[in-house]
Amino acid sequence: MSRLPKDPVVTRLPYEPPTIIAHKNGLANKFGGQSARRSLPRIEGVPVAELVERFGSPLFVFSEHTLRRTYREVHRAFSLRYPKVQLAWSYKTNYLDAVCRVFHDEGAWAEVVSEVEYDMARRNGVPGSQILFNGPYKPEPALRVAIEEGAHIHIDHHDELYTVEKIAKELGRKLPVTLRINMDTGIQPRWDRFGFNFDNGEALTAIRRLHTGGHLVLEGLHAHIGTFMLDPQAYARGTAKLAELALAAKRDTGVAVKTIDLGGGLPSRATLHGQYGPGADSKPPVDDYAEAITGALLAAGFPQDELPTLLLESGRALVDEAGFMIASVVANKRLANGTRAVIVDAGVNVLFTSFWYRHDVLPAEDHGGMLEEAVVYGPLCMNIDVVRPSVLLPPLEAGDAVVFRPVGAYNVTQSMQFIRLRPAIVMIGENKQVDLIRRSEHLDDLKGPELLPERLRP
Ligand SMILES: *Cc1c(COP(=O)(O)O)cnc(C)c1O
Numbered sequence: 001m002s003r004l005p006k007d008p009v010v011t012r013l014p015y016e017p018p019t020i021i022a023h024k025n026g027l028a029n030k031f032g033g034q035s036a037r038r039s040l041p042r043i044e045g046v047p048v049a050e051l052v053e054r055f056g057s058p059l060f061v062f063s064e065h066t067l068r069r070t071y072r073e074v075h076r077a078f079s080l081r082y083p084k085v086q087l088a089w090s091y092k093t094n095y096l097d098a099v100c101r102v103f104h105d106e107g108a109w110a111e112v113v114s115e116v117e118y119d120m121a122r123r124n125g126v127p128g129s130q131i132l133f134n135g136p137y138k139p140e141p142a143l144r145v146a147i148e149e150g151a152h153i154h155i156d157h158h159d160e161l162y163t164v165e166k167i168a169k170e171l172g173r174k175l176p177v178t179l180r181i182n183m184d185t186g187i188q189p190r191w192d193r194f195g196f197n198f199d200n201g202e203a204l205t206a207i208r209r210l211h212t213g214g215h216l217v218l219e220g221l222h223a224h225i226g227t228f229m230l231d232p233q234a235y236a237r238g239t240a241k242l243a244e245l246a247l248a249a250k251r252d253t254g255v256a257v258k259t260i261d262l263g264g265g266l267p268s269r270a271t272l273h274g275q276y277g278p279g280a281d282s283k284p285p286v287d288d289y290a291e292a293i294t295g296a297l298l299a300a301g302f303p304q305d306e307l308p309t310l311l312l313e314s315g316r317a318l319v320d321e322a323g324f325m326i327a328s329v330v331a332n333k334r335l336a337n338g339t340r341a342v343i344v345d346a347g348v349n350v351l352f353t354s355f356w357y358r359h360d361v362l363p364a365e366d367h368g369g370m371l372e373e374a375v376v377y378g379p380l381c382m383n384i385d386v387v388r389p390s391v392l393l394p395p396l397e398a399g400d401a402v403v404f405r406p407v408g409a410y411n412v413t414q415s416m417q418f419i420r421l422r423p424a425i426v427m428i429g430e431n432k433q434v435d436l437i438r439r440s441e442h443l444d445d446l447k448g449p450e451l452l453p454e455r456l457r458p
Pocket of ligand 1: 090092093111113134135224226227228263264265266313314315316317
């Protein structure tokens with residue numbers, strides 16, 4: 001009692017009348033409607049308002065803490081169950097140097113699918129021997145550099161096999177190679193455009209062809225069975241087939257396969273457009289995938305001293321949750337049919353995954369008032385620029401910040417300068433310091449490579 005100030009200041013919250021909201025199609029499902037009011041005033045402890053003030057809007061924000069935590073979770077889930085595990089960071093998922101270096105610092109190798117990604121990994125200090133080179137098109141000069149530097153070449157088709165064999169012949173030494181394999185793992189659509197098919201015998205034929213050529217040695221087998229795979233059993237089937245192929249290759253050629261690579265494809269906690277409820281609820285835990293893959297490997301019958309190293313090239317599962325997009329409300333509108341529309345300053349040019357994901361849209365600050373269904377449009381003068389077709393939002397005013405999440409996977413690498421230039425990107429470090437890791441673009445970034453013919457100059 002003695003501590004009470006003489007004149008206690010009592011602030012009364014403004015009265016808010018109760019509201020009834022009709023459940024509309026697209027909002028309600030068997031889990032009910034989204035009724036809880038949610039906002040996100042801070043990211044990793046840093047106020048959203050402060051981030052906007054310092055770096056502008058829109059703004060991509062990455063959490064170093066989440067990157068490291070997620071990497072360790074995935075690595076641990078597999079390493080608990082299998083003695084030889086190596087993760088290789090999928091560059092195309094997000095090749096910001098700062099992001100890649102966090103993963104390399106955690107021990108990740110690099111997985112690249114083009115010569116430019118290969119060069120990025122080398123610049124990030126990754127030695128060739130820790131680069132997995134995938135993809136259907138590796139130009140011959142790029143193959144030569146990668147082979148020279150000891151990278152792991154994942155052969156996609158017979159033409160590439162021919163080229164790599166030719167290079168081996170010229171170099172006069174036997175080159176280790178990995179074959180990419182595709183197969184029926186029970187999921188649709190089946191990804192059979194990359195690599196050699198297991199089920200029709202093409203893969204084993206390619207292995208025999210490779211062996212009898214005398215210039216290449218089969219080092220590994222690789223499969224990337226799809227992306228955002230919600231069924232761990234598909235991986236169990238894929239792993240069993242790769243292991244069966246590896247053992248058949250050993251019987252045929254006498255050479256034991258050293259690595260089995262299950263690619264990427266683990267889902268993130270994002271919600272897909274077709275899903276009921278939040279995606280985080282329907283996503284199996286990473287342990288289920290680890291169990292499926294390592295269980296199949298351990299049961300395959302490899303002699304103990306020939307247990308292959310398990311390689312994984314997880315992309316979106318490692319980075320998605322670590323990425324946020326802060327955007328600002330530009331305007332509120334009523335469409336002719338009465339629908340509420342909110343226009344924000346980040347569109348599908350920088351949030352490409354809006355086409356597949358139902359991102360969380362969280363106001364930085366909830367000023368109260370009734371939740372109402374709204375369509376969220378980006379700033380582009382283009383009909384397809386819809387970042388959320390339907391979401392419940394409280395009243396928002398022009399200038400209010402909203403946060404989209406998770407956006408760490410594929411948005412930065414697939415962003416484009418369509419109508420607008422690309423925004424700045426910051427990373428929040430473990431001790432909450434905020435660093436600019438990519439400045440916002442200038443007109444010169446867009447126009448720099450262009451050349452104007454003399455006759456069109458003034
Ligand atoms: C894209 C890709 C990955 C990463 O895929 P995610 O679904 O993001 O995990 C891994 N390996 C290969 C060969 C890829 O093309």
